Amino acid sequence: MNTRQRMQALRRSSVGPIDVANESGIAEVLEHPACVISSGQICEHSLVDRDLNRLLFDYERTVRSRFTRIVEVLKRISMHQHDKDFTERAQQLAHEQLGFDLPSKMFEDAWVCGLDLSALHSHCIFSVLKSCVDNARTEQAGWRQRIPLDENFLRSCGYHTVDISPCSDGRLQGMSPYVLRILPGPNVQVKAYAGALFDIEADVCDWAQREVERLSGAMVDGERLDYLKIAVYHFSSSSHNGDGCAAHGSNDRQATEAALGRLDELREAIDRSFGIGAAPDVLLIGVDTDLDALRIHLPDAYGDVNSHRYIETVKIYRETLGLSAEVARARVAEIIADVENTGGWGQGQGRMNDGMRRLVSALAEANLSQIEYVIKHHTGRYATIGHDEECIVAGDAVRSLKLRNLFYFAHLDTIEEGAPDMDVGIDIFAKLNVAHGLPVPVLVHFEYDARIPESRARAVERGRRVRDAIEARYPDLVAKGLLNCAIAVSERAGDERCDFVADEVAANH
Numbered sequence: 001m002n003t004r005q006r007m008q009a010l011r012r013s014s015v016g017p018i019d020v021a022n023e024s025g026i027a028e029v030l031e032h033p034a035c036v037i038s039s040g041q042i043c044e045h046s047l048v049d050r051d052l053n054r055l056l057f058d059y060e061r062t063v064r065s066r067f068t069r070i071v072e073v074l075k076r077i078s079m080h081q082h083d084k085d086f087t088e089r090a091q092q093l094a095h096e097q098l099g100f101d102l103p104s105k106m107f108e109d110a111w112v113c114g115l116d117l118s119a120l121h122s123h124c125i126f127s128v129l130k131s132c133v134d135n136a137r138t139e140q141a142g143w144r145q146r147i148p149l150d151e152n153f154l155r156s157c158g159y160h161t162v163d164i165s166p167c168s169d170g171r172l173q174g175m176s177p178y179v180l181r182i183l184p185g186p187n188v189q190v191k192a193y194a195g196a197l198f199d200i201e202a203d204v205c206d207w208a209q210r211e212v213e214r215l216s217g218a219m220v221d222g223e224r225l226d227y228l229k230i231a232v233y234h235f236s237s238s239s240h241n242g243d244g245c246a247a248h249g250s251n252d253r254q255a256t257e258a259a260l261g262r263l264d265e266l267r268e269a270i271d272r273s274f275g276i277g278a279a280p281d282v283l284l285i286g287v288d289t290d291l292d293a294l295r296i297h298l299p300d301a302y303g304d305v306n307s308h309r310y311i312e313t314v315k316i317y318r319e320t321l322g323l324s325a326e327v328a329r330a331r332v333a334e335i336i337a338d339v340e341n342t343g344g345w346g347q348g349q350g351r352m353n354d355g356m357r358r359l360v361s362a363l364a365e366a367n368l369s370q371i372e373y374v375i376k377h378h379t380g381r382y383a384t385i386g387h388d389e390e391c392i393v394a395g396d397a398v399r400s401l402k403l404r405n406l407f408y409f410a411h412l413d414t415i416e417e418g419a420p421d422m423d424v425g426i427d428i429f430a431k432l433n434v435a436h437g438l439p440v441p442v443l444v445h446f447e448y449d450a451r452i453p454e455s456r457a458r459a460v461e462r463g464r465r466v467r468d469a470i471e472a473r474y475p476d477l478v479a480k481g482l483l484n485c486a487i488a489v490s491e492r493a494g495d496e497r498c499d500f501v502a503d504e505v506a507a508n509h
């Protein structure tokens with residue numbers, strides 16, 4: 001944290017000063033709202049998994065350092081562009097600092113029209129993304145083994161599939177392993193939409209596909225398991241009007257009601273199409289993106305969710321800090337029961353089912369670790385509370401990429417349907433990149449199913465169509481060289497991960 005960021009963090013804070021141990025163990029005085037213990041103490045909650053936090057932080061640091069080196073390396077390369085041995089020197093720098101070669105042609109032509117740093121920047125972003133995907137298995141191995149809400153746990157709560165729709169906002173793109181501590185896997189789908197306004201028809205199709213697998217007996221224990229849809233909205237506790245959800249004009253109430261509205265519509269759509277009672281369970285979650293703390297809205301006995309009936313993990317963290325694990329866990333259960341029983345005008349009809357209660361309790365407990373992660377590794381509140389993404393990903397999620405503010409993710413099949421999500425993303429990058437003369441890198445990524453003939457070829461074709469449509473939608477940016485698209489495909493359950501389609505890579509060279 002530099003001096004300017006520290007001053008900003010101090011100005012934003014709303015409670016008294018406390019001591020927090022930073023990663024080197026040195027206590028420094030900071031202010032933040034997650035923790036209000038007295039001076040001299042160190043935040044260490046009994047329910048926090050510190051080993052898991054260390055593994056997650058190692059991963060975060062590894063991935064971030066790859067991206068932060070890009071601008072530094074390009075600046076150094078640019079300084080040498082009139083040297084005699086420029087190409088060799090540039091390649092050497094790239095190789096040593098970034099771990100990959102850059103396209104030589106761009107250096108060879110530099111003496112005529114100057115170095116195209118804008119194209120090089122996008123090329124580096126895509127290559128670093130690819131490095132992160134290629135190394136994911138090794139670099140994520142440690143934390144993947146310790147994430148508490150894995151497939152077995154979710155099944156023990158009664159869910160064969162968890163379908164999560166967060167906002168496209170980059171601050172939510174590390175949500176599953178970090179904020180929710182849900183292990184990413186084939187049973188967990190993440191489909192992000194601006195404002196968490198997910199596509200009802202697409203969700204009905206995804207639900208129906210899993211229902212066929214369940215009813216056909218292809219799913220172990222399918223007869224007792226259900227599908228769970230989670231919508232995740234977000235807000236900023238220190239900047240409600242500026243750094244909340246861009247798709248809802250930073251209006252927290254609107255972001256909450258809109259996500260809840262979609263969940264209700266999805267249930268209604270499935271009940272009307274397949275019979276009352278067919279609808280999946282739903283859960284509404286809000287994330288305070290400053291702290292990664294949760295608002296978990298508690299469903300009632302009928303599965304109905306209310307925007308006023310929720311628990312807040314930041315309050316739970318404060319209230320249970322200093323208690324033994326056993327006592328703290330019992331207190332979490334009491335807090336949940338209290339909200340269910342005395343929800344006031346947000347009160348539901350009866351209490352949620354046991355599986356949902358098990359899940360909600362586990363989510364609340366697991367998030368305490370993430371709250372402490374932000375306290376310990378990000379000084380209580382993220383230094384950058386707003387946008388800081390590196391690129392836009394449009395299409396299907398790149399399953400092995402999970403990190404806060406790494407990319408803005410617009411889940412889409414066609415640009416016609418995904419246009420509002422892309423527009424919000426382009427607006428964000430107009431401020432982040434274009435205003436500083438940097439292009440917007442857009443990775444168009446689709447998955448294919450190797451069991452289906454010609455599926456890969458169709459994924460590539462869809463990628464090209466979406467790329468063309470994106471370029472047609474933002475002609476001004478294209479004309480100024482401020483929009484660079486690349487296309488990549490991944491095999492849904494196989495080994496091909498985020499492979500760039502060759503002619504698109506060539507086009508960027």
Ligand SMILES: [Zn+2]
Nearest residue numbers: 167169245246
């Ligand atoms: Zn948003």
